[in-house]
Amino acid sequence: MRGPALPPEVFAADCEGRPVFDSLTSRWAVLVLGALRVRPHRFAELAGGIQGVSEKMLAQTLRTLTRDGFVRRSVTGTVPMQTTYALTELGAEVTPQVVELALWVRRHAGDIRAARAAHDTDRPIPPAVANRR
Amino acid sequence: MRGPALPPEVFAADCEGRPVFDSLTSRWAVLVLGALRVRPHRFAELAGGIQGVSEKMLAQTLRTLTRDGFVRRSVTGTVPMQTTYALTELGAEVTPQVVELALWVRRHAGDIRAARAAHDTDRPIPPAVANRR
DNA sequence: CTGAATCCGGTTCGATACTG
DNA sequence: CAGTATCGAACCGGATTCAG
Numbered sequence: 001m002r003g004p005a006l007p008p009e010v011f012a013a014d015c016e017g018r019p020v021f022d023s024l025t026s027r028w029a030v031l032v033l034g035a036l037r038v039r040p041h042r043f044a045e046l047a048g049g050i051q052g053v054s055e056k057m058l059a060q061t062l063r064t065l066t067r068d069g070f071v072r073r074s075v076t077g078t079v080p081m082q083t084t085y086a087l088t089e090l091g092a093e094v095t096p097q098v099v100e101l102a103l104w105v106r107r108h109a110g111d112i113r114a115a116r117a118a119h120d121t122d123r124p125i126p127p128a129v130a131n132r133r
Numbered sequence: 134m135r136g137p138a139l140p141p142e143v144f145a146a147d148c149e150g151r152p153v154f155d156s157l158t159s160r161w162a163v164l165v166l167g168a169l170r171v172r173p174h175r176f177a178e179l180a181g182g183i184q185g186v187s188e189k190m191l192a193q194t195l196r197t198l199t200r201d202g203f204v205r206r207s208v209t210g211t212v213p214m215q216t217t218y219a220l221t222e223l224g225a226e227v228t229p230q231v232v233e234l235a236l237w238v239r240r241h242a243g244d245i246r247a248a249r250a251a252h253d254t255d256r257p258i259p260p261a262v263a264n265r266r
Numbered sequence: 267c268t269g270a271a272t273c274c275g276g277t278t279c280g281a282t283a284c285t286g
Numbered sequence: 287c288a289g290t291a292t293c294g295a296a297c298c299g300g301a302t303t304c305a306g
Contacts, residue, residue: 180288
């Protein structure tokens with residue numbers, strides 16, 4: 001077992017770190033961080049490049065990441081307002097961990113699908129267990 | 134920038150990996166994985182050791198993790214049923230990443246709190262922005 | 267272009283009570 | 287001991303609309 005000895009709690013259930021962890025691993029934050037890791041982006045670039053995100057969720061995600069110090073927001077101009085988002089030092093430090101976890105899941109999609117199939121076929125159909133998720 | 138070159142998509146918005154990623158980083162899964170990383174646990178041990186978890190959510194979390202191949206469930210006895218949960222090889226591989234991300238957040242709680250305070254005090258109180266999270 | 271405000275449907279979560 | 291069933295409350299995310 002590599003890595004530091006584990007504090008069994010990790011987070012106490014109500015730990016203040018939990019909302020931060022949630023926002024870092026949220027549906028859109030992973031994609032935003034992944035994009036900003038490559039280079040800074042404008043709002044419209046993110047909106048166009050991240051498939052399926054609504055403007056509301058993108059703005060909300062960016063606001064939370066900015067507020068927590070992972071992303072820096074730079075505004076230029078006023079009439080055609082132009083904002084640029086970039087990773088802060090803090091954001092640059094954590095982004096690889098988030099992205100690599102996401103990529104790990106992607107790499108092991110086959111294993112997981114196989115495990116799921118095996119698990120599901122063990123018992124033909126326990127109806128109560130068949131609820132998706 | 135260390136780590137592999139980033140596929141800009143990471144996940145396409147509807148990627149099948151997203152539910153797995155979500156379940157791995159969910160509120161209780163992080164705590165469950167952290168506990169199982171130390172040693173196998175029985176259901177009641179987890180229920181008692183993880184502060185604030187309901188039996189429903191614990192069962193649901195364990196079922197999902199088992200289904201996706203991260204946790205192995207062993208049953209012995211029938212009258213006082215006794216189940217033990219342990220990490221699989223797959224689970225043992227990903228757990229450190231999840232736990233270390235959680236611990237990173239915990240280590241940087243101070244930085245994040247400072248960033249948040251700075252961000253909030255920049256503009257005295259935009260009332261609409263004051264909604265938490 | 268960049269974002270905030272509102273409405274609203276679906277999902278999730280916790281509490282409680284019950285079964286094997 | 288180890289879960290499952292049910293229900294109401296809370297939350298979240300999307301579409302739309304409006305403003306700077």
